[in-house]
Amino acid sequence: MIEVLPRSEDERALWQATLDLAELLAGLPWTLVGAQMVMLHAFEAGAVPGRTTIDLDLLFDVRAFVGATDEATRRLQSAGFASAGREPDGVAHRFVRSLRAFGRASDAGWRVGRSSSIAAMPPGARRDGRRTPTSPSGS
Numbered sequence: 001m002i003e004v005l006p007r008s009e010d011e012r013a014l015w016q017a018t019l020d021l022a023e024l025l026a027g028l029p030w031t032l033v034g035a036q037m038v039m040l041h042a043f044e045a046g047a048v049p050g051r052t053t054i055d056l057d058l059l060f061d062v063r064a065f066v067g068a069t070d071e072a073t074r075r076l077q078s079a080g081f082a083s084a085g086r087e088p089d090g091v092a093h094r095f096v097r098s099l100r101a102f103g104r105a106s107d108a109g110w111r112v113g114r115s116s117s118i119a120a121m122p123p124g125a126r127r128d129g130r131r132t133p134t135s136p137s138g139s
Contacts, residue, residue: 002044011052018056024075028068029061069093 006012018036032040034057042049060068073093077083081095 002040004040004043008052014053014056021056021058024079025058025072028072028075029064030058030068030072031061033057033059 004015006015014036018032031037034055035051035053036056039049039053058072060072062068065071073083073095076095079097081097084094084096086093
């Protein structure tokens with residue numbers, strides 16, 4: 001088990017949002033990525049994490065379950081998240097939800113835990129639109 005020691009109320013709210021999303025998305029093939037995952041690795045190593053992030057980034061395995069992003073979208077929307085559209089690169093979706101939904105009533109730190117980015121990049125695709133080589137098995 002990794003001991004997470006939030007340094008502020010904002011960090012506590014974001015870790016709670018992480019746990020809430022883990023429960024909401026149970027059974028889907030996803031992983032935490034980005035700054036929050038870096039912080040988790042720091043805690044695991046006993047190091048002091050760097051800056052606090054303001055969002056959660058999730059990556060879904062659309063090879064394991066082709067409809068993963070559709071199902072995640074349905075679950076996020078049913079939990080009060082609203083679509084904030086696609087990222088400018090067109091391969092990720094952004095969802096937002098008020099901090100009040102995460103048990104935080106104040107407006108201070110309103111950006112913390114406000115979004116969840118879902119990357120929906122097909123196998124072999126790159127952000128620049130070119131394809132990367134894959135093996136015959138697709139990996």
